[in-house]
Amino acid sequence: MKLTTTRSQRTNPNARNYGLRSRNIVVAAKNALKEKFSAKANGFKTVQSNTNHFSQFASFVKSNYGVNDMRNITAQHVQAYGDHLSQRIDSGSLSAKSAHDYLSAVNSVIEQARGDNGVRVTASEAGIPNRSDISTVNKATSTQQHKHVVANVNERLSAQLDTQRELGLRFEEAAKFDAKSALDEANKTQQVTISDGTKGGRDRYVPITQQSQIDAIKGAADIQQSDRSMIPSNMSYAEYQQQSYRELSQHQNYHSHGERHAFAQHVYQNEWAKQSGVPDIKPPVVAGFDHGCRHHQYLAEKTQMTPNEAKAMDQEVRSIVAEQLGHSRIDITNYYLG
Template sequence: MKVKVKRNFVGEKDLSRKQAAFRLAMEVVRSGNEGTIKKTAYAIMKLANYAKEVLEIKNLTRLSNEHMKDFAEHLRGEVGDGEIVLGHASNIISSLNRVFDHYGRDDLKLSAKAQGLNRGSRYYNIDRSVSEQTHNQLTDYLTKQYFSTGDIKFEVLRIQVEMERTFGLRFKESALHDLKGIHKKDNMLDVVKGTKGGNPRKVPILNDKGYDLLNYARDFKNEFDFNRSLIPDDMKFQQWQNFAYGVVKSFNEQNGTNYHFHGERHYYAQTRYQELTGFDAPVKSGFINGSYLNVMADYYGISLEEAKEIDIEARLTISEELGHHRIDVTNYYLGK
């Protein structure tokens, strides 16, 4: 029976620094394989930066399994935003597991499959949207916190969550939006700040509900003299993100839920697919691996090729509205 050697986990070092991460990687990768060392060092820095910037944890020995699950959600968001590919995310988890195994920290190890980060087509057919029930639970929770504490940050966060769901905005985009660029002439909303790669885009304002939300958000911002965005003037974005993530963590712990901001974008994408095609997204309907195209063709009495055209056109539209400009990324939100 192999006995696992207990070593001191050198998580007290600033592992967001390249040199420190490489030293740890060389300690872990006993084979000395240069490529494996580089991959391991990158994964260490990735986790260390996330822990420092989002969790406000500099010493990685303080990480818990829940923190690691939060990190996995962060990776899923990056995959969904097209920042990294699925295989890359899977490699990060694998590399970190190697580190934790080396130091006997089995409590921090994750299953890429359980976290939806394993390779394979099944990954794309996992519904990660926020349900109506969970969304309403969160917004009710935020409203109650606002009224009971008088802290306007809870109401700001509720507005932000509603903007993510209504317009498919990323967390940062909704937080930094200045509530300008509302074009009633063509029913479009400018999304400029906080976008990936600094690429601005326009998203549709589809109904009066969208306008009501924007008007309320703008009035709220003006009432409390927010000069820049929906973030209070005395807070930096990182401070706001820490507050928001902390609130969601408390909400999940109290309600036994698994709410994540990125799930609101999934909801938006799936809702738009239904509006554009008349059908639920594959990840919702369960007609996966292309079978949804046959169902669509039969329902409309059209050819399979025509059904594919409808599907592709809808995915292109949704991709642009989400700010991806790549149709393949929609598999992450809609299934395939």
């Protein structure tokens, strides 16, 4: 059989998986990549590696959205997958470079299958930092976007997103959050312990420094009622995650992980204000300066410190941010702060 090179050359281009000669979405993806190989648009090794990368996406959309036909894949599905990859970067299970490779494979396969780039999502749009792991684009969810989303999702998910923003929680941590116990702890000790769903199962402690944090925890506790966490007692975590992802996918360009970015930036600015007495000191990704010397110069000018003193203070503040995010490495803050 002569290999096709474009969608228009296929016998049934509007059939399941755009007529790529298989009902299996991963096999169809490999056939799409073989078309690109036939057109000399990629090499044989690329066919193999991109098929493997695409299979991860196929598993994600099937388990979370029940999608097993390329014709049903939307840009929202790819956006949600980008959010999933961002959370893997955060947890340390995936590098930014690998995340770029995974997303690139998805775009490559789907563009070839469809014959257009109608569902293409860039790494920046998906909330993935550049390959150096240093963000140059602010990925924090804005206050306006947060308010819009929480007003238009179910009340349980709305409360969960509030705790993600106020306490810096990952999606899994927020879903498994026992808000009722946390409310008691916060009122007694002015901190909350995050234990379920954490990276490596390691506890971390988030200080309670403002009323909005208490309000978010109380709102979640009121909805939790007799359940053990934010996950309804009649659902597994996987089922609740799938339901939530489906609902959030309706909000274009929204990533729940952006709430954690907002938290990290808030802690950074608050710590600088506390330690220097100067308000409104911004991290590189917000201030618009490159990570490193240019930002240290900005900090020095704002605080009347020397650049070396500003650099040392910046490292100290970043260590506090990293600790509250549940990381032992300061360099992870490059992902949130630039």
